[in-house]
Amino acid sequence: MKEGRKAQYKKETQQTSLSRRTVELTRTIIKAALTQAVKEQLIARNPADATELPPADEEKEVIPFTQEEALKFLNSIKGKRLFAAYYLCLATGLRRGELLGLKWEDIDFRSGNFEIKRNLVEVKNETGKYVLEFQKPKTRKSQRTIPMTEDIIKVLKAHKVKQNEEKLFFGKGYQDNGLVFCSEDGRPLWPRNFHRQYSNLLKAAGIPHKKPHAMRHTFVSLLLEQGEDLKNIQELVGHASIVVTANVYGKIAEKTKKKAVEKMSQILKIEAVNR
Incomplete structure (x- = not known):
């Protein structure tokens, strides 16, 4: 598993609607498989050791439609x-x-x-x-x-x-x-x-x-x-x-906050330069 593939996998899981539990389970399975591969000397180290789950608050963020x-x-x-x-x-x-x-x-x-x-x-x-x-x-x-x-x-x-x-x-x-x-x-x-x-x-x-x-x-x-x-x-x-x-x-x-400030500016509209 190359660094590029790990980054791609992370991007794919973040773009899909997988729950945190599903991502965690998938990571556990992959990590276990790679651990076995290390034991059998098929690979030198387990690249999954360096992976982390996304923060819980990051997962909760929902981006609305424009x-x-x-x-x-x-x-x-x-x-x-x-x-x-x-x-x-x-x-x-x-x-x-x-x-x-x-x-x-x-x-x-x-x-x-x-x-x-x-x-x-x-x-x-x-x-x-x-x-x-x-x-x-x-x-x-x-x-x-x-x-x-x-x-x-x-x-x-x-x-x-x-x-x-x-x-x-x-x-x-x-x-x-x-x-x-x-x-x-x-x-x-x-x-x-x-x-x-x-x-x-x-x-x-x-x-x-x-x-x-x-x-x-x-x-x-x-x-x-x-x-x-x-x-x-x-x-x-x-x-x-x-x-x-x-x-x-x-x-x-x-x-809406910016619009509110703009409205107040219109209410209090004066010459920009005090002559």
Whole structure:
């Protein structure tokens, strides 16, 4: 393993959406294999000894879409089966589990609102096997009502028409769980599969890889840039405390701070030179 290959591997793991646990496990396996190679005198030393895991705080950093990237992404996936899912994430800041746990009964087209009542998550059962499970939101703030724009309503209604066509196609084989976003035969979508599809769509659109959570960050960052009230944003995304909203998205507010200073300069505008 040459230095160039190690650097390439590090770059690849940072650009993909691998979790810290997956990267750590991969490193452990590679290190063990190379240790054995040293024992068998196939190589002189173990190059994995010099590798380090990325800092935990570095891993948590999520880079949002720019406005241009968000529009490019949506335009590139028009007509795709789950277009409505990605649109809703960007337009409302839903968490992935909230999106995949959303049911049609949660949506009221008359009032123009929908409610977040559950998450779809992967959990280990008693045998150690991963299974899907619906869970209640962890905090009271996460259980929230979100208003819909006319565009959101149109997108969701169009999605429902396509889903009804799938129901007719599968007939008795359709497993109707009432989910808004599900597999073609009605089964819940595995979060990891949703993640994989998202990554492939990003790549096809020519957009640098971003974690699915970046769609939620994008919702917040673009609203901040437009000067939206932080308390309003907190209520919409369901943060337990406004401190969380401010801490997680504080870096994104640099543009808005500059705009605020520029506004004050306009208010106090005087001749630059005192004559």
